[in-house]
Amino acid sequence: MSRHRILELGAGPADESCAQLGQCADFAEANTLELLAYKAAIIALNGEPPLPLGFTLVANAHDFGIYRTLWLVSAELPLPEDAQAWLDDLVEPATWIAAGFPQPVTYEGSRAVMRPFRDVVAAALQITRPGADGSFFPAENALLHRNLLAAYGPATVAAADSG
Incomplete structure (x- = not known):
């Protein structure tokens, strides 16, 4: 079954550094991470996309x-109403922390x-977890935590709780 490319999400949050082709010694590994x-940050903000929407990594030659x-793809067009509504309401984080995530890769030259x-997902679960009284601060962390x-x-969760 062919998959239709719906929306290119890019390489990461718009306001964050990301692996640079030709500049980063471990580019392929850093790019994939x-x-x-x-993808996990987008899921934290929006929940998993309803079928037939899905995520895929698309290779680009340079x-x-x-x-x-990262792309959103679909096995069918037009999209069902719930999938179209999810896509219409899609929120992409401008920064890692906007989705409750630590920076997955840092660069030293x-x-x-x-x-x-x-560990990245476990850290996001730690960052967004409720306090001892069960409340979330900020309140938006409840949605992020539930979706994760x-x-x-x-x-x-067990890995996050133990670390």
Whole structure:
């Protein structure tokens, strides 16, 4: 079944640094980690997209090599009403922290320092978790935390609780 490209989401939050093709020694690994974290950040803000929408990484050829970007795709068009509504209301984070996430990759010159993806999601669950009284601060963290729990499950929560 063919998948239709619906919307290119990019390589990460618009106001954040990301791996630079031809500049970063570990580019392919850093690019992939940032895309997986960006997908998780979008899920934190919006919940998982309803079917037939889904995410995919699309390779793009450049003079310096191949880079990937995150896309929303669909196996069918036109989109069902619930999928179109999700797409119409889509919120993309401008920064990692806007979705409750730490920066998954930091850069020291041309060297990328990467957190394992599981640790990135576990950190986001820690950042967005409720206080001892069960309340969330800021209140928006309740949505982020609930969406992350739904998408990434109890094993990730256990890792977040132990670290």
